[in-house]
Amino acid sequence: MIVLCAHRLFTPRKEILNPLLFIEDGRISAVSSRAQQEIPKNATVIDFTRDLPDVILAPGFVDIHMHGGAGIDVMLASLAELPRLNKFLTTHGVTGYFPTTVAAPLDQTCTALRRLADAIEVAQSDLASRGDDIQALPLGIHLEGPFLSHKRRGVHPPENLLEPTLQVFERLWQAARGHVRMMTIAPELPGAIEVIAEAARRNVCVSIGHSDATLEPVKAAIKASARHATHTFNAMRPLDHREPGILGEVLTSRQLTADIIADGIHVAPEVVKLFLRAKGVARAVLITDATAAAGMPDGTYQLGPIQVEVKDGRCTILGETDGKLAGSVLTMDRAVRNVKQFAGWSLQNSIRAATLNPAAAAGLAHHGQLTPGAEANLVVLSPEGEVRRTIVRGAPS
């Protein structure tokens, strides 16, 4: 048994002062305050307050929309390269993530999905994150495309966009061996509602986005069990006060959780604040939408089939001058600190938007919270939200 001691702990629903966190076989067995429980004699005690008196324990961050980092693109990486990305993610507090595709030719997408399914199964086999080699875990695949709106495609290549059909969805599902956990889809496309209902039936978190939808298809999508929205404001029909459209519903619906790229570039800080107010502490989700360029110097990088150029923290398509953003170089720890700064949220609530909320939105029951039965995936933070250590399945980095 391992027992962790800190100054504060966020479950993240609750705050516990002077906490003890008990880990057995890579899972959390109990969480309590020091006053409530004795430390068993045979336990291995790790007291983080020795190095940092006001140290905080929080669940490891869960990033449900991530294309790469540390020079690695999730669609192009080999199985041998992915650990470098997984290691990089832990340095920013991420313990679990959804590798996310972009719209590519179907064969290329299927090849990538097969490889990502391999990576997920390796992580599930429980050996990958033991010992000193701490790595974030790929937990499922997010299909961003090919069922996206031409009008709101962002940088997804138009020639790779497809109308939703059960046949194409089935092909992607088979290539991914059922590891698709999330799908971004434009609900106004012909055939979308049928695909949404089928994906939801397979426990995929269906997220509406890259969409020019008016209110009606959005309501139909929710009725067909869509339950989330992808990078709110970006690649979406803008809000109009008489034609509220997709944004009107996303911002006000209690049935939809929604995510946002809180880098201050994709969405202005004031609008991040508006989003957080609208969705509230329980429904706001932070994503990075990071590309291979995250954690790397300015330069040229690959985003699936797309070449992106990074300059001063902005990712744009190489050679295009219209300034369309092509993913980000955001990291999750930075997003959490930005939410504190942009909206004046507490560290506890900011952390919730990067842990419990994405895990709950994506149906990941054993992630994003420090409660008995959850995987022992944690981040050790300073009071300012700087990452000090990351722990995956009970093994500290």
Ligand SMILES: [Zn+2]
């Ligand atoms: Zn993306």
